[in-house]
Amino acid sequence: MTESKTVKIPSLKLNARNLLTYIVHFKEKHPNSPCFIPKCPNNDLANHLRAVEILEEHKLIRVSRESNPYTNWVATALITRENFQ
Numbered sequence: 001m002t003e004s005k006t007v008k009i010p011s012l013k014l015n016a017r018n019l020l021t022y023i024v025h026f027k028e029k030h031p032n033s034p035c036f037i038p039k040c041p042n043n044d045l046a047n048h049l050r051a052v053e054i055l056e057e058h059k060l061i062r063v064s065r066e067s068n069p070y071t072n073w074v075a076t077a078l079i080t081r082e083n084f085q
Helices: 014-029 045-057
Strands: 061-064 074-077
Touching: 014 045, 014 074, 045 061
Parallel strands: none
Antiparallel strands: 061 074
C-alpha cells in the first residue's frame, strides 16, 4: 500500500494559483509535452512574472528560462494533482 506525499500549498494570490493549476493540469493531460508559460492576461506582466517567481520560491514548479520571450520558458510542475487539491 503506497501513500501519496501530501504537499502543503501555501496561500497564494489568484494569479499564482491559476498558473499553478494550469501547469499541473497540463502535465497530467500532456505528460510528454513541454508546458510553456502562458501569455499574460490583462496586460499585467509584472504580476504575471512575479507569480512565476513565487511558485518557484515555494518549490511548486521549476522554470527553464533558456529563451528570451517569457512565453518560451518551459515550466515543470513539481507536485501532482492529487497533492494539489
